[in-house]
Amino acid sequence: MKQTLEFLETLRNSKEYAAVANVCVPDTTLDVLSYGADETIKPGSLVWVSLRGRKRQMLALVLEVHKNYPDRKLKPAALCETDYVFSKRYLETLNWCANYYMCSLGEALTACWPAELEKYLDNSAKIGSSKWLVASGELHKDVVLTNEQRYAVDILNEMLLGSGFRGALLHGVTGSGKTRVYLELTRKALDLGMKVLILVPEINLTPQTRKRFEDFLGMEIPILHSALGAKQKRETWKKLLTTCQILMGTRSAILAPFEPQLIIIDEEHDSSYKQQDPAPRYNVREMAFHIAHKYGALVVLGSATPCMETYSYAKSENLKLIEMKTRPGGLPLPKVTIVDMKEQRKKQDKDLMLSSVLRDALAKTVSSEKQAIILMNRRGYSTGRICEECGEPLECNDCKVQLVYHKQHGKLMCHYCGRLYPTAILCKCGSGKFVFLGNGIEKAEDEIKEWLPGAKILRLDSDTTGSLGATEKLLRAFRNKEANVLLGTQMVAKGHDFPDVSLVGVLSADIGSAVPDFRASERYFQLLTQVAGRAGRSTENAEVIIQTFCPENPVMQFAIKHNYSGFVNAELAERKEAVYPPFCKIAQIKMQSRDKEKLDAAAKKLVDILKPANHSPLSTLHSPLSILGPVEPFISIAQKMHRLCITVKSADSGILKKSIKNALEKADFKGVDVRVDRDA
Numbered sequence: 001m002k003q004t005l006e007f008l009e010t011l012r013n014s015k016e017y018a019a020v021a022n023v024c025v026p027d028t029t030l031d032v033l034s035y036g037a038d039e040t041i042k043p044g045s046l047v048w049v050s051l052r053g054r055k056r057q058m059l060a061l062v063l064e065v066h067k068n069y070p071d072r073k074l075k076p077a078a079l080c081e082t083d084y085v086f087s088k089r090y091l092e093t094l095n096w097c098a099n100y101y102m103c104s105l106g107e108a109l110t111a112c113w114p115a116e117l118e119k120y121l122d123n124s125a126k127i128g129s130s131k132w133l134v135a136s137g138e139l140h141k142d143v144v145l146t147n148e149q150r151y152a153v154d155i156l157n158e159m160l161l162g163s164g165f166r167g168a169l170l171h172g173v174t175g176s177g178k179t180r181v182y183l184e185l186t187r188k189a190l191d192l193g194m195k196v197l198i199l200v201p202e203i204n205l206t207p208q209t210r211k212r213f214e215d216f217l218g219m220e221i222p223i224l225h226s227a228l229g230a231k232q233k234r235e236t237w238k239k240l241l242t243t244c245q246i247l248m249g250t251r252s253a254i255l256a257p258f259e260p261q262l263i264i265i266d267e268e269h270d271s272s273y274k275q276q277d278p279a280p281r282y283n284v285r286e287m288a289f290h291i292a293h294k295y296g297a298l299v300v301l302g303s304a305t306p307c308m309e310t311y312s313y314a315k316s317e318n319l320k321l322i323e324m325k326t327r328p329g330g331l332p333l334p335k336v337t338i339v340d341m342k343e344q345r346k347k348q349d350k351d352l353m354l355s356s357v358l359r360d361a362l363a364k365t366v367s368s369e370k371q372a373i374i375l376m377n378r379r380g381y382s383t384g385r386i387c388e389e390c391g392e393p394l395e396c397n398d399c400k401v402q403l404v405y406h407k408q409h410g411k412l413m414c415h416y417c418g419r420l421y422p423t424a425i426l427c428k429c430g431s432g433k434f435v436f437l438g439n440g441i442e443k444a445e446d447e448i449k450e451w452l453p454g455a456k457i458l459r460l461d462s463d464t465t466g467s468l469g470a471t472e473k474l475l476r477a478f479r480n481k482e483a484n485v486l487l488g489t490q491m492v493a494k495g496h497d498f499p500d501v502s503l504v505g506v507l508s509a510d511i512g513s514a515v516p517d518f519r520a521s522e523r524y525f526q527l528l529t530q531v532a533g534r535a536g537r538s539t540e541n542a543e544v545i546i547q548t549f550c551p552e553n554p555v556m557q558f559a560i561k562h563n564y565s566g567f568v569n570a571e572l573a574e575r576k577e578a579v580y581p582p583f584c585k586i587a588q589i590k591m592q593s594r595d596k597e598k599l600d601a602a603a604k605k606l607v608d609i610l611k612p613a614n615h616s617p618l619s620t621l622h623s624p625l626s627i628l629g630p631v632e633p634f635i636s637i638a639q640k641m642h643r644l645c646i647t648v649k650s651a652d653s654g655i656l657k658k659s660i661k662n663a664l665e666k667a668d669f670k671g672v673d674v675r676v677d678r679d680a
Contacts, residue, residue, distance in 0.1 A: 174529070200266050389433055554570065584649045591646070591675075592638075598670075
């Protein structure tokens with residue numbers, strides 16, 4: 001039970017204890033710490049410990065209990081007042097995560113546990129399995145499966161009965177009915193007594209997906225994601241720690257104390273499945289593969305635009321490839337029209353964002369009581385403020401980033417640190433004369449309102465969805481037809497199913513096409529294909545209008561023709577020539593410091609350690625490692641921190657990890673923050 005801090009800080013000879021407990025403490029960057037243990041403590045137990053520098057006792061996880069007494073005094077660990085014990089599998093997965101993603105056990109555990117976990121450990125109220133919502137005879141009043149859906153369900157049901165690792169890629173065009181396949185497969189798994197984990201890429205997709213699963217299965221499904229309120233989070237964790245059979249969530253749900261035999265990853269291509277900061281910078285797909293390989297499970301990855309690695313695994317038969325090429329009911333994929341804005345601007349006011357083609361189509365959609373989605377992937381009103389005297393753009397004082405004018409705030413904003421500046425702030429040259437250039441989503445909203453005063457518009461971006469539940473409220477309103485135009489950033493392209501959307505418009509479609517990242521083309525193709533797929537999911541004669549200054553862009557041409565195979569063949573050929581995933585394993589070492597000289601010296605030292613006898617030319621892998629950099633990233637200064645990046649490639653995952661860990665242990669990083677990002 002919980003002891004006083006004074007008791008936990010008492011040092012005793014290690015042999016006075018019944019055993020020694022090796023523990024891991026969250027909210028730290030520490031690995032294993034040793035404490036004295038009594039006979040009630042075992043691996044997986046939760047204990048209270050004292051930690052130097054902390055003014056309160058800390059909840060810790062016991063990794064190991066042994067009798068190899070160290071030749072020093074130890075503080076005691078006190079068993080937490082709960083009878084819950086984390087499984088051996090949970091401890092092993094935690095250790096694998098920290099080891100593979102090269103972070104401390106403390107950092108890995110911080111990602112796995114909610115803050116103040118002790119509040120979710122009250123066992124006084126027992127939680128049973130998920131409640132049935134309707135009688136079993138009322139569960140399955142859905143439409144008949146298509147031939148493609150039936151084929152996919154039969155194959156996956158057969159795989160479900162197997163053992164060891166099983167993996168499948170469900171590659172279906174947008175609107176092909178992949179969710180129905182998930183539903184049938186989940187029902188089968190539950191009937192067999194299996195546990196099921198369903199993952200979605202974004203928090204705002206959980207209400208839509210949860211409702212479909214609950215309506216089909218007739219049972220409540222617990223949800224786990226970072227935006228849950230305290231009460232909801234408590235209920236989910238109480239179910240997780242007792243008899244939960246099914247769980248739905250976003251990225252972090254893969255780290256929950258839940259042991260599924262079926263893992264479904266919907267929209268598996270989405271970059272949200274890759275954790276950025278803080279550590280561990282894990283990839284959900286790789287975590288799922290590890291779990292399935294080690295403990296046996298079926299992993300189903302679904303997407304209309306699979307990521308290159310996943311599709312490559314499927315083509316090499318490491319995953320079963322199941323394709324769905326048509327929409328139910330014979331509905332065609334939407335017609336795509338390209339508007340060349342170079343020509344269009346000769347015919348209309350250059351300040352207008354919407355072409356006459358899109359304006360007319362939008363007016364027709366609104367008047368016919370249908371719905372439209374407009375993608376404008378730039379926040380704010382104007383994307384830059386230019387000085388009329390010196391011609392320089394105004395940048396954030398703390399970041400090497402242009403400030404964006406936000407009409408909503410009436411201020412200039414840095415999108416990296418969030419700092420706000422007065423609109424009329426003087427340029428560094430001292431001039432107060434300036435012009436705003438570039439268009440953002442706020443300007444598009446004003447233009448649509450002026451053109452169609454009767455239109456009911458909802459704007460979906462991070463400026464309108466900052467409060468808890470705001471995104472769900474906006475999407476629900478659009479689904480209930482309280483608005484006929486949904487204007488948004490890339491958030492609108494993520495797997496939403498709105499039956500009455502007959503028009504999708506893409507403004508400034510060239511945004512994102514020239515980002516200096518080897519995945520840029522892939523993400524650009526995925527964005528265009530996914531947003532186009534929101535149209536015509538239940539209606540014919542749907543249309544997609546894409547406005548661009550570069551209609552000949554080959555990636556765009558593949559996207560407008562719904563030609564995934566053509567794109568992937570071209571992209572894989574380029575990746576192979578330059579040796580990028582899936583043709584190698586990759587990691588980025590991201591370094592930052594306020595002191596540029598220290599940063600440069602540390603980066604040079606790190607590269608010097610990595611290179612000897614291991615280095616190969618940039619575009620080959622004849623030797624174990626290929627090293628690129630150090631180079632400045634696209635944003636070279638953020639929050640007053642100078643930044644450098646080193647990219648390390650290898651054909652062997654083990655060599656990659658061992659080489660980086662060895663180099664990090666030898667180099668001096670005092671005053672320099674170093675982060676390792678595997679599968680970047």
